[in-house]
Amino acid sequence: MDLERTTFAGFDDCLIFRVDDLKLIVTTEVGPRILFFGKEDGPNMLLVRKEHAGQKGGVYRSYGGHRLWAGPENKRKTYTPDSFPVEIKEVTRKTRKFIRLSSPVDEFHIQKSIEIGIGNGFFEIGHQITNHGAYEATLAPWAITVMEPGGECLIPHNPTHPQADDNLLPIQNIVLWGYVEMTDPRYTWGRKVVRLRSTDDPNPTKFGAFISAGLAAYSNLGYTFVKRFYTYHDEPLPDRGCNFESYTKAGMLEVESLAPLQTLKPGKATDMHTERWTLVEGMAPTGDQEAYDWLMNL
Numbered sequence: 001m002d003l004e005r006t007t008f009a010g011f012d013d014c015l016i017f018r019v020d021d022l023k024l025i026v027t028t029e030v031g032p033r034i035l036f037f038g039k040e041d042g043p044n045m046l047l048v049r050k051e052h053a054g055q056k057g058g059v060y061r062s063y064g065g066h067r068l069w070a071g072p073e074n075k076r077k078t079y080t081p082d083s084f085p086v087e088i089k090e091v092t093r094k095t096r097k098f099i100r101l102s103s104p105v106d107e108f109h110i111q112k113s114i115e116i117g118i119g120n121g122f123f124e125i126g127h128q129i130t131n132h133g134a135y136e137a138t139l140a141p142w143a144i145t146v147m148e149p150g151g152e153c154l155i156p157h158n159p160t161h162p163q164a165d166d167n168l169l170p171i172q173n174i175v176l177w178g179y180v181e182m183t184d185p186r187y188t189w190g191r192k193v194v195r196l197r198s199t200d201d202p203n204p205t206k207f208g209a210f211i212s213a214g215l216a217a218y219s220n221l222g223y224t225f226v227k228r229f230y231t232y233h234d235e236p237l238p239d240r241g242c243n244f245e246s247y248t249k250a251g252m253l254e255v256e257s258l259a260p261l262q263t264l265k266p267g268k269a270t271d272m273h274t275e276r277w278t279l280v281e282g283m284a285p286t287g288d289q290e291a292y293d294w295l296m297n298l
């Protein structure tokens with residue numbers, strides 16, 4: 001795969017991926033981190049932190065962009081530095097070519113890899129974690145996309161049905177963290193769609209759910225970022241059964257998908273956790289039913 005190289009966000013050796021009029025930029029000097037996603041001549045939908053531009057080595061830094069973590073979240077194991085150069089390799093999967101970017105093995109013997117491929121009008125982003133330790137490790141690939149602030153995340157509820165004798169079990173979970181207030185005005189708990197807005201409120205809030213549609217969107221800057229992900233029915237998902245989570249506080253909002261928990265023997269890797277990214281011109285509708293129909297038609 002022939003790729004153009006460029007300088008971006010203070011990093012010299014970055015790779016540019018293109019499909020139609022979409023562009024994606026990934027740094028090779030730290031990460032793996034995707035630092036740009038948007039139209040060729042449009043704004044960056046991802047937040048890139050200026051205070052960490054070009055910085056390499058040492059402690060963990062919140063560069064922004066898109067990253068891979070190992071869940072569930074643990075202050076010591078999750079926040080390992082990803083500020084070192086990545087290994088770059090071209091791989092072929094089912095006749096399709098991907099660029100694989102892999103971090104060095106961290107102090108907990110974990111290596112994180114992101115694969116980037118080009119589809120028909122979309123980018124395919126694969127996420128995989130390898131256990132290089134001497135003992136088993138239980139974890140879940142956790143794909144986190146940090147969006148430019150000021151927009152709104154939209155998540156469709158699972159389809160509802162009238163109560164009936166064959167329809168007695170719950171269809172959806174809503175998972176809350178200890179610092180969440182249900183009355184937080186950044187949320188709209190619609191009948192069809194949950195909305196979470198990015199504002200200048202400095203207090204964090206986060207929620208998770210199992211989204212059977214495998215889709216979430218973020219509208220901002222005249223465009224809507226669309227993330228599609230696997231749903232993993234009947235598999236042990238982390239955080240009380242979440243395949244999707246969103247976190248926000250002043251200056252950022254994260255759109256996150258999660259894979260099931262997997263116990264890795266030494267030398268083994270997780271199954272590939274795949275997302276597909278597209279970008280739609282225009283903002284999502286403001287009405288609840290209209291927004292749901294719009295999301296489903298994507």
